[in-house]
Amino acid sequence: SGSGNSNSLLRSTIVYNLVSSTVDIDKVLYNRGKLFQKMYQYEEAMNDINRAIESMNEEKIEPKYFHTRGILYQKIDQNYIKAIINFTKALQYNKTDINFFISHGICNIQLRRFQEAKEDFSKIISLK
Secondary structure, eight states: OHHHHHHHHHHHHHHHHHHSTTSOHHHHHHHHHHHHHHTTOHHHHHHHHHHHHHHSOTTSOOHHHHHHHHHHHHHHHOOHHHHHHHHHHHHHHOTTOHHHHHHHHHHHHHTTOHHHHHHHHHHHHHHO
């Protein structure tokens, strides 16, 4: 079946990356999580993104991991509170990524926090 092929592809990809000593496990997990996300397998994606965040080196925080987790919270069960917590965390580490502000602003709209959303979108305009 089609999903069997993608599962074996994912398995071979992660085994290859694990054998390669130059690749950090958090990056491998993040990349596999993004693949699952592209295949609409959000629960599997969330598992990998959570593991990527847990195994991330404290000296090399990856804001995009938190951003991706926020998006997954939105997709899996419309949990906008957990989503905005993750978007906020991403913005703590990177205050110039327009995508982070867009996600944060949209989430604020979903939470009916219109003033906060306006501030997010104003920030985007000032960054451009």
